[in-house]
Amino acid sequence: xxxxxxxxxxxxxxxxxxxxxxxxxxxxxxxxxxxxxxxxxxxxxxxxxxxxxxxxxxxxxxxxxxxxxxxxxxxxxxxxxxxxxxxxxxxxxxxxxxxxxxxxxxxxxxxxxxxxxxxxxxxxxxxxxxxxxxxxxxxxxxxxxxxxxxxxxxxxxxxxxxxxxxxxxxxxxxxxxxxxxxxxxxxxxxxxxxxxxxxxxxxxxxxxxxxxxxxxxxxxxxxxxxxxxxxxxxxxxxxxxxxxxxxxxxxxxxxxxxxxxxxxxxxxxxxxxxxxxxxxxxxxxxxxxxxxxxxxxxxxxxxxxxxxxxxxxxxxxxxxxxxxxxxxxxxxxxxxxxxxxxxxxxxxxxxxxxxxxxxxxxxxxxxxxxxxxxxxxxxxxxxxxxxxxxxxxxxxxxxxxxxxxxxxxxxxxxxxxx
Amino acid sequence: xxxxxxxxxxxxxxxxxxxxxxxxxxxxxxxxxxxxxxxxxxxxxxxxxxxxxxxxxxxxxxxxxxxxxxxxxxxxxxxxxxxxxxxxxxxxxxxxxxxxxxxxxxxxxxxxxxxxxxxxxxxxxxxxxxxxxxxxxxxxxxxxxxxxxxxxxxxxxxxxxxxxxxxxxxxxxxxxxxxxxxxxxxxxxxxxxxxxxxxxxxxxxxxxxxxxxxxxxxxxxxxxxxxxxxxxxxxxxxxxxxxxxxxxxxxxxxxxxxxxxxxxxxxxxxxxxxxxxxxxxxxxxxxxxxxxxxxxxxxxxxxxxxxxxxxxxxxxxxxxxxxxxxxxxxxxxxxxxxxxxxxxxxxxxxxxxxxxxxxxxxxxxxxxxxxxxxxxxxxxxxxxxxxxxxxxxxxxxxxxxxxxxxxxxxxxxxxxxx
Numbered sequence: 001x002x003x004x005x006x007x008x009x010x011x012x013x014x015x016x017x018x019x020x021x022x023x024x025x026x027x028x029x030x031x032x033x034x035x036x037x038x039x040x041x042x043x044x045x046x047x048x049x050x051x052x053x054x055x056x057x058x059x060x061x062x063x064x065x066x067x068x069x070x071x072x073x074x075x076x077x078x079x080x081x082x083x084x085x086x087x088x089x090x091x092x093x094x095x096x097x098x099x100x101x102x103x104x105x106x107x108x109x110x111x112x113x114x115x116x117x118x119x120x121x122x123x124x125x126x127x128x129x130x131x132x133x134x135x136x137x138x139x140x141x142x143x144x145x146x147x148x149x150x151x152x153x154x155x156x157x158x159x160x161x162x163x164x165x166x167x168x169x170x171x172x173x174x175x176x177x178x179x180x181x182x183x184x185x186x187x188x189x190x191x192x193x194x195x196x197x198x199x200x201x202x203x204x205x206x207x208x209x210x211x212x213x214x215x216x217x218x219x220x221x222x223x224x225x226x227x228x229x230x231x232x233x234x235x236x237x238x239x240x241x242x243x244x245x246x247x248x249x250x251x252x253x254x255x256x257x258x259x260x261x262x263x264x265x266x267x268x269x270x271x272x273x274x275x276x277x278x279x280x281x282x283x284x285x286x287x288x289x290x291x292x293x294x295x296x297x298x299x300x301x302x303x304x305x306x307x308x309x310x311x312x313x314x315x316x317x318x319x320x321x322x323x324x325x326x327x328x329x330x331x332x333x334x335x336x337x338x339x340x341x342x343x344x345x346x347x348x349x350x351x352x353x354x355x356x357x358x359x360x361x362x363x364x365x366x367x368x369x370x371x372x373x374x375x376x377x378x379x380x381x382x383x384x385x386x387x388x389x390x391x392x393x394x395x396x397x398x399x400x401x402x403x404x405x406x407x408x409x410x411x412x413x414x415x416x417x418x
Numbered sequence: 419x420x421x422x423x424x425x426x427x428x429x430x431x432x433x434x435x436x437x438x439x440x441x442x443x444x445x446x447x448x449x450x451x452x453x454x455x456x457x458x459x460x461x462x463x464x465x466x467x468x469x470x471x472x473x474x475x476x477x478x479x480x481x482x483x484x485x486x487x488x489x490x491x492x493x494x495x496x497x498x499x500x501x502x503x504x505x506x507x508x509x510x511x512x513x514x515x516x517x518x519x520x521x522x523x524x525x526x527x528x529x530x531x532x533x534x535x536x537x538x539x540x541x542x543x544x545x546x547x548x549x550x551x552x553x554x555x556x557x558x559x560x561x562x563x564x565x566x567x568x569x570x571x572x573x574x575x576x577x578x579x580x581x582x583x584x585x586x587x588x589x590x591x592x593x594x595x596x597x598x599x600x601x602x603x604x605x606x607x608x609x610x611x612x613x614x615x616x617x618x619x620x621x622x623x624x625x626x627x628x629x630x631x632x633x634x635x636x637x638x639x640x641x642x643x644x645x646x647x648x649x650x651x652x653x654x655x656x657x658x659x660x661x662x663x664x665x666x667x668x669x670x671x672x673x674x675x676x677x678x679x680x681x682x683x684x685x686x687x688x689x690x691x692x693x694x695x696x697x698x699x700x701x702x703x704x705x706x707x708x709x710x711x712x713x714x715x716x717x718x719x720x721x722x723x724x725x726x727x728x729x730x731x732x733x734x735x736x737x738x739x740x741x742x743x744x745x746x747x748x749x750x751x752x753x754x755x756x757x758x759x760x761x762x763x764x765x766x767x768x769x770x771x772x773x774x775x776x777x778x779x780x781x782x783x784x785x786x787x788x789x790x791x792x793x794x795x796x797x798x799x800x801x802x803x804x805x806x807x808x809x810x811x812x813x814x815x816x817x818x819x820x821x822x823x824x825x826x827x828x829x830x831x832x833x834x835x836x
Contacts, residue, residue, distance in 0.1 A: 070709075072709070072713060082507065082508075083507060086507060089500065089501060089504060090500075090709040090710050090713060090714075091709035091712070091713075092709065093705040093706050093708060093709060095709070096708045096709035096712055097705065097708065099712070100708070100712065100730075177607075177608065180607070180702070180705035180706065181607070182604045182607060182705060182706040183706075183709065186600045189595075189598070189599070189600060190595065212734060213733070213734060214734045214735075284598070287511040287515065287598035287600065288511050288598065288600040288601075290511060290514045290515065290518070291490070291508040291509035291510065291511060291513070291514035291601065292508050294509070294514050294517065294518065295490060295508055295509075296508075312518075315631070316630060316631060316632045317632075320816075398738075
């Protein structure tokens with residue numbers, strides 16, 4: 001590991017009590033980035049002279065922004081050679097929102113190409129021979145390496161939850177459209193979801209709260225009346241044994257903390273919706289990235305080209321069928337959440353794989369992206385070799401605060417038995 | 419009027435039979451644009467040497483693209499001084515799709531600033547002292563003036579249906595997400611819908627069919643089993659008397675053609691959803707255009723600045739309430755379409771108002787944009803002074819082909835009694 005992770009809550013408290021000035025807070029992050037980023041390669045660009053507002057709830061908070069999001073004052077490459085040196089005229093909506101709340105954009109964090117699977121140079125701070133996950137590789141790694149207290153990413157399949165799991169940080173994919181996505185390089189607009197990273201659930205919830213002005217700060221939870229379901233789907237059987245054990249330990253810890261544990265079987269509609277995700281994603285990628293393919297195919301990665309071409313070839317009727325499958329899945333998911341408050345699943349099939357070219361598998365994430373339900377990665381468990389194993393918590397659409405509140409309580413419970 | 423409107427169906431038939439070559443077809447449009455656009459000002463930019471594919475279902479079809487959509491080979495201004503001379507790296511998804519199908523992008527058509535209410539220079543081809551409507555001003559006017567056989571626009575409130583009505587052309591706002599919106603300058607992403615223009619319903623349906631590869635070509639309809647509802651909402655009372663008469667004539671013509679006519683009263687949920695549209699739109703505009711406001715306020719129009727500021731000030735809880743109202747409206751609208759196949763309403767409160775600075779009122783359109791239901795403007799009736807009065811037809815979400823089929827039959831029926 002590079003450095004100790006930064007606590008957003010501690011930084012904000014220090015500023016509020018006058019113990020730290022925004023300038024000093026940002027300087028801490030700049031200094032950490034200067035010391036560690038040559039190794040971690042989390043940033044594709046570091047601002048030379050970042051603006052440091054003195055007002056606003058995020059004043060002094062240095063954040064990283066995934067380079068799939070436009071910034072008017074920094075190069076925006078979408079992880080692609082095509083856009084090398086590209087400088088948009090204006091910021092993405094989420095970037096402007098962060099600035100309006102006082103945040104300092106310390107730099108752009110590495111994304112895979114167009115947020116798909118062709119990897120960037122970032123390494124996993126826990127083991128530099130392992131992937132940090134993708135596509136929000138840099139945002140997760142920059143938090144894990146202690147360079148910044150908060151970061152912005154985005155998820156179309158598993159691009160927030162998976163790298164958060166691999167890097168051992170908190171990742172939060174909000175309910176669909178809770179955060180604006182205007183000004184991101186879209187891949188599959190009906191799935192593309194802006195998300196957030198921080199060191200802990202408490203921090204990521206605080207970041208969401210201060211960024212949006214929404215009541216997303218965790219509330220105390222009553223474990224005795226909170227139904228936590230372990231979500232049993234076919235994918236679970238193919239998860240690594242250590243991940244299966246982590247989920248068991250999570251269930252034990254939740255029970256010990258007094259939560260109402262139950263087993264929840266995946267409805268058939270959800271299994272079909274998970275299949276439909278790929279069709280939806282690729283068809284929309286055919287539309288959204290078709291323009292780049294037509295002009296710049298030779299400058300695009302192989303995985304990306306193959307998927308965009310596959311998407312262009314999908315007949316509209318097949319896409320429509322996939323949309324109907326998604327709709328049926330949403331109905332089944334709504335019913336599930338009549339029976340249970342929070343679902344727990346692995347955040348990924350296992351710990352970060354070795355090697356930097358494969359960013360890992362989103363099979364535990366893409367269903368929930370498609371459902372639009374809020375999810376978080378609860379960082380806590382580890383493999384014997386010391387790599388993080390994250391547990392994913394999911395709640396009903398729109399129940400973001402409830403999710404963050406329970407996840408924070410679970411994070412504590414897991415730590416006590418970790 | 420400038421010239422006779424071009425028939426897309428006739429042009430495509432001429433090409434298919436070998437009577438016309440793509441080059442000649444495009445030259446017809448270029449010539450018409452050269453002769454008429456200095457008066458009509460429908461184009462913000464005309465391509466000097468447009469690519470003319472020889473293959474594809476739209477080969478030889480010269481189209482106009484609303485300048486809210488990115489084009490890599492032409493300036494893209496979004497109707498804004500801020501973006502003067504801006505040249506995106508790639509095309510909008512819908513533009514690339516049109517090129518892939520063989521269309522020639524003849525030029526960019528005038529949009530109001532950011533597709534909001536600050537008007538461009540375009541005049542109404544039927545009377546140059548009147549507005550062509552907005553925000554897809556140029557796309558509608560270029561069709562009406564006989565410069566091109568098809569055009570692309572977009573609607574967030576009433577920006578396809580209203581200018582189509584004012585200019586006496588067919589306008590089609592598809593079901594939400596039927597056409598991709600990646601690469602448009604978003605105003606309110608949950609509402610922004612790409613739409614199409616042509617001279618008649620038959621032409622706009624053919625354009626949609628050839629553009630998407632979807633079965634959107636009209637089928638024969640059985641009037642005796644098709645339930646057509648006249649939609650009674652509070653707004654109807656404030657429509658101009660001539661528009662009220664046009665709706666009555668539409669009802670008479672539909673009855674005479676054998677359709678099953680009925681009166682449908684607006685459900686309370688829909689009335690509330692229409693109110694919610696403004697909140698949703700402005701909140702999202704605050705997010706989407708907030709970045710421009712922060713950087714370029716002094717270069718933005720007054721109406722736009724006021725709305726973006728208003729949107730930024732809307733509390734998230736008020737936005738969430740509006741989303742819930744929209745959801746209830748969608749439920750009520752689904753139920754409506756159990757009772758009726760097609761709804762008819764005015765496309766606008768009346769004919770195009772005099773003057774060029776006010777682009778007209780979207781109050782008959784914004785509910786349906788929010789519902790995501792497909793709508794078309796059926797051009798046909800006229801005021802005593804000769805200005806067009808359009809009738810809007812609406813169908814259930816996803817029933818685009820049914821809508822176009824019935825609208826084509828109604829267009830004929832109206833013409834017989836027009």
